[in-house]
Amino acid sequence: MTDTSHTFGGRSPTNTVTATPYNPIAGEDFPRGTPVAQSLDADHTVVRAQARLSEMPYVTGLSAGVGVSGERTLVQSTGVLSLPTSVWDQVTGGSGGLEQGSTYYVDPDDAGILTSTQPAGFDDVQVAPVGIALSPQDMMIQITFPRDAS
């Protein structure tokens, strides 16, 4: 950019965008690390995502806190999310935490579950990547829009 030096010098930039914080209301209970999507029924409310067009495939982020129905929770939509391996195991159904180097996807069959197996199939199954495991505890969140699996 060309006009930034005079605004950046020696202090915080003043011409950047301040996005609205994102800490929606949990529409149901869910553990940390859960992929969530905006509810179709209530503003600023998230529910567990599921990778089917007939469900809620449009992931807005991973829950950084425990979701308690009716209460606000932090949802992280980018960056590294670090959780204990036992917490990731709740979300992946695995053991020992995340598989380092693997891409994780929203599961098409069970809401709120992540899988390292790319979904395949017909009907309304979607491929919805949410991130890459950096270690058993760390997920680099890189959410992309869902695509048809077939």
Next chain:
Amino acid sequence: MADTTHIAGGHAPTNTVAATAYNPVVSVDVPPGTPLAPTDDGDAAVPARAIPSAAFRCAGLASAAGAANGRVVVQPAGVLTLETAQWDAITAQSGGLTKGRPYYLSAGVAGKITRIKPSDSGEVVAEIGIALSSRDLLIRVSDPIPN
């Protein structure tokens, strides 16, 4: 979005990366929420449109109105909150955004977003974001893919 301060903490994070702001010059007046694409003309951007012959590589949405030949701040990610009437001017809907649904760059009109995924040959699909309410859009711009 509503109350956030009690969860987000009383101070800004200190370990974040300070990215360079993107505030290009626009050649036309743009209302808030306009999807903008950089051009090959220096530090300029124009309203984006989802066809290959236009500027279809959207970099983000104008976070405020911009006047012709002036600079406008472009928001590339995160939640953008506008009034429903302002969104209506960008989406051609009424009553604001449709929560829970994705929005795409319009192929029909430059500087607009739409709930209808472009499907014709000669158009490109560029996701722009997901509506969280009638007023809030979680911006997540994808790389455009030709049909």
